[in-house]
Amino acid sequence: xxxxxxxxxxxxxxxxxxxxxxxxxxxxAEDVKSSETxxxxxxxxxxxxxxVGIHPWNVDKVPPSDVKLxxxxxxxxxxxxxxxxxxxxxxxxxxxxxxxxxxxxxLRMAKEYxxxxxxxxxxxxxxVYDMVTRVDVDxxxxxxxxxxxxxxxxxxxxxYYISVNAALKIQEKSRRVAEVVPLRFMLxxxxxxxxxxxxxxxxxxxxxxxxxxxxxxxxxAATVEDxxxxxxxxxxx
Numbered sequence: 014x015x016x017x018x019x020x021x022x023x024x025x026x027x028x029x030x031x032x033x034x035x036x037x038x039x040x041x042a043e044d045v046k047s048s049e050t051x052x053x054x055x056x057x058x059x060x061x062x063x064x065v066g067i068h069p070w071n072v073d074k075v076p077p078s079d080v081k082l083x084x085x086x087x088x089x090x091x092x093x094x095x096x097x098x099x100x101x102x103x104x105x106x107x108x109x110x111x112x113x114x115x116x117x118x119x120l121r122m123a124k125e126y127x128x129x130x131x132x133x134x135x136x137x138x139x140x141v142y143d144m145v146t147r148v149d150v151d152x153x154x155x156x157x158x159x160x161x162x163x164x165x166x167x168x169x170x171x172x173y174y175i176s177v178n179a180a181l182k183i184q185e186k187s188r189r190v191a192e193v194v195p196l197r198f199m200l201x202x203x204x205x206x207x208x209x210x211x212x213x214x215x216x217x218x219x220x221x222x223x224x225x226x227x228x229x230x231x232x233x234a235a236t237v238e239d240x241x242x243x244x245x246x247x248x249x250x
Contacts, residue, residue, distance in 0.1 A: 018156070138160030157176060
């Protein structure tokens with residue numbers, strides 16, 4: 014099975030959603046409303062794994078009490094993942110103090126309920142790594158990692174995972190990350206329907222991403238597909 018470990022399914026139309034059959038879809042959310050939608054999509058589609066959370070870009074738009082609503086979804090349903098959560102010093106540095114307060118709450122929840130963290134951390138890679146290790150969270154995905162290459166060893170030594178985006182075909186940093194990350198700690202993702210350099214990313218692009226990673230790693234595509242699927246099952250099963 015192919016795996017898209019980070020996608021925003023609630024932004025796709027129903028026809029598109031049906032076309033993603035045969036791909037495991039880890040669908041993240043950005044606020045309470047999208048979290049509720051993702052949970053419903055997981056009930057409707059058997060290949061969807063739901064994540065709930067508040068995106069760092071949105072922390073200044075919602076009250077802190079929304080964190081309790083997210084926690085209620087974790088307590089009341091089959092939700093095993095918080096995402097998209099984290100810190101962003103690249104695009105929204107002006108709200109970083111509030112981002113940290115929200116993220117600390119999600120770290121607490123991840124530890125208390127043994128949840129996967131699906132993390133957004135542009136230009137905050139080291140700080141986020143320090144925060145998750147300090148709390149001793151077990152299950153972490155660093156989504157679309159483009160951070161320092163010398164941090165990758167620290168991340169994987171903790172048993173954390175790094176997802177490589179389908180933009181690898183046109184993003185040199187993603188290719189370099191794919192070279193460094195061991196397959197046993199690698200996941201694949203689209204972050205769809207995000208548009209990157211004129212390309213609209215979708216889960217279907219995972220089919221093209223896997224052979225590209227295989228070329229970089231010097232293995233066949235089946236080896237990459239099997240390894241990523243195994244990594245997914247370790248995290249979510």
